Amino acid sequence: MIVIAIDSFKGCLSSREANAAALSAVDEGVAVPVADGGEGTAAALCTALGGEMVECPARDPLGRRIVAEYARCGDLAVVDVAAAIGLPLLSEDERNPLETTTEGVGDMVLHAARHDARRIMVALGGSSTNDCATGMLSVLGFTFRDHAGQPLRGCGANLEKIESITGALLPELQGVELVALYDVDSPAYGPRGAAEVFGPQKGASADDVARLDRGVRHLADVAGADAFVRPGAGAAGAMGGGLSAIGGVRLLPGAETVLETVGFDSLLDGADLVITGEGSIDAQTLMGKTPAAVLAHARSRGIPVVALAGRVSDRERLLEAGFRGVICINPPSLDPATAMRPDVAAQNIAASLRGFLV
DSSP: OEEEEEOOBTTTBOHHHHHHHHHTTOSSEEEOOOOOSSTTHHHHHHHHHTOEEEEEEEEOTTSOEEEEEEEEETTEEEEETHHHHBGGGSOGGGOOTTTOOOHHHHHHHHHHHHTTOSEEEEEEOSBSOOSTTHHHHHHTTEEEEOTTSOBOOSSGGGGGGOOEEEEOOOGGGTTOEEEEEESOOOOSSSTTSHHHHHTGGGTOOHHHHHHHHHHHHHHHHHHOGGGGTSTTTTHHHHHHHHHHHHHOOEEEEHHHHHHHHTTHHHHTTTOSEEEEEEEEESGGGGTTOHHHHHHHHHHTTTOOEEEEEEEEOOHHHHHHHTOSEEEEOSOTTSOHHHHTSHHHHHHHHHHHHHHHHO
């Protein structure tokens, strides 16, 4: 029997769709949607747990009103921060992590709590922000003040102005288990921190990156430095650090938490092979991404693992890490635009897997 656990091919196929394509190529198999705590986590858990996607009003990264979706699975709500503050919600010239805010994630969390969610997972990944969750926390009951005691808007530009933090989580959130799932294990600041690594893709200039990093360091001094250097603190523009230090939110590794939630280990009983993958796979995949987590669980049971991806780098490093095979589903001659078509990607996943299994 073959177990299939493929993460989404970002911008192309959801985890459910990628799994379905792979499942069509095997005689006997079982598939489970998975994610790593980034974009697509809500949809994956919604499918795996038999939930529903719920619409709610929220604000986008610049404070404009939008409708966002989160997953509702019984008393569990799963919120992707990207649904409200994702980079694709902004045009190229609107990207500016000094001004973008996480307020919209607070809107979504508050909506879930007010509609009887008792557990809320916030999937950190794909954000356009670098505000250490100060925008989100402002919505949820906290106030950030400058040296004169004036309240500050939660955004990257204001981090270095924060001198005091007052408030607490709103009554609606008392008794609600709130956790954050990180998809990168980086600290909040420094050479591997949120601004240095991810700031440029969010529109930050070199000067902006330096200012944002100073701001995160300053907030760490005000709120508690330990929380800002732990694994996952740098996720989603240092949301992990802010949520942990100020909101008391537990940070959990996304891929491991998702595998546990969907009961992945129970599917391995009697399995002969595991198929995993994601849109792009390389050495960074080994730093807590879904395929690496799947590999660790399967190898502990002596089950070989094969990874599929639309783009493959560092193949030898991945094979040394324990993958039985690392397969690029796209022929070298296929142009990128065609490769990103969902129908083409699904066909190539199925064809690549059939070729491997022959």
